[in-house]
Amino acid sequence: MSAPRARTRIQAKNSQAILDAALDIFSQYGFRGATLDQIAERAGLSKPNLLYYFPSKEAIYVALLAGLMDTWLAPLRALHHDGDPVEEILGYLRRKLEMSRLYPRESRLFANEILQGAPQILDQIEGDLKALVDDKAALIRLWIAEGRLAPVDPYHLVFSIWATTQHYADFDIQVHRVLGQEGDAPFAEAERFLTHLYRSALTPNPLTAR
Amino acid sequence: MSAPRARTRIQAKNSQAILDAALDIFSQYGFRGATLDQIAERAGLSKPNLLYYFPSKEAIYVALLAGLMDTWLAPLRALHHDGDPVEEILGYLRRKLEMSRLYPRESRLFANEILQGAPQILDQIEGDLKALVDDKAALIRLWIAEGRLAPVDPYHLVFSIWATTQHYADFDIQVHRVLGQEGDAPFAEAERFLTHLYRSALTPNPLTAR
DNA sequence: GTCTATATTAAGATAGAC
DNA sequence: GTCTATCTTAATATAGAC
Numbered sequence: 001m002s003a004p005r006a007r008t009r010i011q012a013k014n015s016q017a018i019l020d021a022a023l024d025i026f027s028q029y030g031f032r033g034a035t036l037d038q039i040a041e042r043a044g045l046s047k048p049n050l051l052y053y054f055p056s057k058e059a060i061y062v063a064l065l066a067g068l069m070d071t072w073l074a075p076l077r078a079l080h081h082d083g084d085p086v087e088e089i090l091g092y093l094r095r096k097l098e099m100s101r102l103y104p105r106e107s108r109l110f111a112n113e114i115l116q117g118a119p120q121i122l123d124q125i126e127g128d129l130k131a132l133v134d135d136k137a138a139l140i141r142l143w144i145a146e147g148r149l150a151p152v153d154p155y156h157l158v159f160s161i162w163a164t165t166q167h168y169a170d171f172d173i174q175v176h177r178v179l180g181q182e183g184d185a186p187f188a189e190a191e192r193f194l195t196h197l198y199r200s201a202l203t204p205n206p207l208t209a210r
Numbered sequence: 211m212s213a214p215r216a217r218t219r220i221q222a223k224n225s226q227a228i229l230d231a232a233l234d235i236f237s238q239y240g241f242r243g244a245t246l247d248q249i250a251e252r253a254g255l256s257k258p259n260l261l262y263y264f265p266s267k268e269a270i271y272v273a274l275l276a277g278l279m280d281t282w283l284a285p286l287r288a289l290h291h292d293g294d295p296v297e298e299i300l301g302y303l304r305r306k307l308e309m310s311r312l313y314p315r316e317s318r319l320f321a322n323e324i325l326q327g328a329p330q331i332l333d334q335i336e337g338d339l340k341a342l343v344d345d346k347a348a349l350i351r352l353w354i355a356e357g358r359l360a361p362v363d364p365y366h367l368v369f370s371i372w373a374t375t376q377h378y379a380d381f382d383i384q385v386h387r388v389l390g391q392e393g394d395a396p397f398a399e400a401e402r403f404l405t406h407l408y409r410s411a412l413t414p415n416p417l418t419a420r
Numbered sequence: 421g422t423c424t425a426t427a428t429t430a431a432g433a434t435a436g437a438c
Numbered sequence: 439g440t441c442t443a444t445c446t447t448a449a450t451a452t453a454g455a456c
Contacts, residue, residue, distance in 0.1 A: 010421075028326055033242030035449060049422055051451065108325055111380070115318055115325075116238055118383050125387045133388050150410070155389055156396075156403035160374045163381075167373035171324050177335045178343050179365055186366075193366035200360075200411040220439075245431060259440055261433065 015053050017043045022060045027108035030116055031061050062120060065113065068106055069124045075099060076158070079136050085143040086202045093161050093194055100169035101187045107169035133158055150204050157202075164194055225263050227253045232270045237318035240326055241271050272330060275323065278316055279334045285309060286368070289346050295353040296412045303371055303404055310379035311397045317379035343368055360414050367412075374404055 021042035025034040036057055040047040054060045075095035079088055100107055113121055133155065140154035168175060168190055175186050231252035235244040246267055250257040264270045285305035289298055310317055323331055343365065350364035378385060378400055385396050 014421090030240050030243050030322075030325075032244075033240050033326070036451090037449075046423065047450085048424085048452080052421065055451095057450065111321070112240075112325060114381050114384055115240075115322060116243070122383070122387070125384055129384075130388050130390075150406075152406060153399055153403045156400055159377060159381075159385060159388075159400070160404065160407065163373040163377035164370045167369060170321070171369075171373075173328050173332070174324055174335055174339075175369060177332070178340050178369075180340075189363055190366055190369070193363045194370065196360075196362060197370065197407065197411045201407045224439090246433085247431070256441065257432085258434080258442085262439065265433095267432065 011053070014043075014045065014049075018045065018050055018053055018060065019064060023064055023105045023109060026061055026064060027105040027112065030112040031058075031120075032116070064109060065120050068110060069121060069128060071103075071106065072099070072110060073129065073132055076132060076136055079139065081139060081142075085140075085149040086199060089140075089149075089157075089161075089202055090195055090198060093165065093198055094191060096161055096165040097168065097187065097191055097194065100165050100167075101184055104169035104172060107166050111166065111170045147204055150202050152201065161198075164190075164197075221263070224253075224255065224259075228255065228260055228263055228270065229274060233274055233315045233319060236271055236274060237315040237322065240322040241268075241330075242326070274319060275330050278320060279331060279338060281313075281316070282309070282320060283339060283342055286342060286346055289349065291349060291352075295350075295359040296409060299350075299359075299367075299371075299412055300405055300408060303375065303408055304401060306371055306375040307378065307397065307401055307404065310375050310377075311394055314379035314382060317376050321376065321380045357414055360412050362411065371408075374400075374407075 018039065022034075022039045024042055025038045028034075029038075034057075036047050036050060039060070040050045043050065054063065075092055075098075078095065079092045082088075113119075118125060136158065137154035140149065140152075140157065143149040144151050144154075168186060172186075176182060179186055228249065232244075232249045234252055235248045238244075239248075244267075246257050246260060249270070250260045253260060264273065285302055285308075288305065289302045292298075323329075328335060346368065347364035350359065350362075350367065353359040354361050354364075378396060382396075386392060389396055
């Protein structure tokens with residue numbers, strides 16, 4: 001996500017234009033399906049000029065992925081022990097949904113990378129990502145043990161939040177066509193539905209749930 | 211999904227081998243990222259021989275997609291008015307999850323096609339798929355009006371079922387690495403979690419819900 | 421920093437022998 | 439039906455002038 005060695009203003013500008021164009025293309029076609037021609041054209045540069053800023057196609061792709069995981073996990077990192085557990089998780093849900101709304105290309109880039117076998121980020125999945133999920137799963141189990149959260153599998157809870165929120169970025173074409181809506185309209189409805197879904201399932205005592 | 215003009219036994223066998231190999235490759239890399247070399251090698255045929263059975267790369271891809279939509283929508287088609295609404299939807303959920311378990315490649319093929327802008331299946335999404343979802347959404351609204359289902363947005367309910375179930379096929383690498391599990395182990399847990407999730411949210415009267 | 425020209429390899433597809 | 443050889447185009451990448 002960060003442009004390399006952007007010493008001068010023109011370097012920063014062009015590197016950024018390349019990364020922005022590359023995000024468009026890689027997120028749609030994946031690493032192998034994308035071409036430098038497409039990226040160069042989208043960036044408004046010639047192909048050799050593009051390769052003046054990055055040594056190779058893979059270097060552009062790696063640069064995009066470099067910052068992605070941290071950004072992507074920020075909403076989960078912000079899940080804290082303080083506050084009401086149900087509201088904490090609903091807050092996480094909203095932050096993740098907001099990521100899909102604001103950064104759909106990053107979501108699709110991630111989806112494409114996973115679909116292709118995660119060749120570039122498998123280490124981070126087994127490392128940082130797993131460690132973070134393990135950590136938050138322990139917190140969720142604590143909340144459950146305290147009786148402040150309904151007893152659910154914390155890992156599958158997280159998976160389901162990933163799935164439902166990223167769906168609105170990754171499958172946006174399908175969502176828009178089925179609903180007959182355009183733009184961000186689905187997100188407001190999605191937030192209402194998902195809030196109900198998780199509040200119902202996570203509120204500990206059904207007899208006092210509303 | 212069906213092999214074209216399989217008159218003789220050897221034609222049927224080779225066409226099937228090609229489609230099976232193509233499903234492996236296309237589902238991982240998408241249409242553009244896949245190569246005929248890969249498919250031919252996986253199928254155990256030479257590249258020209260492969261093109262004896264199918265006229266082009268696109269023809270193989272289209273053949274794979276041809277039957278996919280029907281298969282993919284079968285679980286939703288089987289959602290009927292009879293029986294308890296909550297259990298009907300949970301049944302749909304289980305069928306869809308079973309599709310992810312048994313046909314993960316088909317799920318990823320679909321995901322790749324959507325990510326790339328659905329060039330081949332946009333018509334079916336706006337046609338058959340939208341019509342079916344509209345139809346089932348009406349049924350769900352009827353159940354809600356009858357007070358037999360909690361008031362939820364039927365479209366986003368369907369989206370969330372798609373998202374949560376397909377996640378276990380499309381992101382299986384991530385699921386397996388985070389859980390430290392292999393094979394079908396995650397599916398049993400996922401079914402338990404998702405059943406709780408949707409039963410909680412869909413059961414109409416919270417005061418009698420368990 | 422940017423361009424034209426080009427080297428090199430990969431990929432889709434075809435020709436024609438067997 | 440299957441093979442080797444090959445055509446053609448596209449794609450990554452580099453050379454070298456400006």
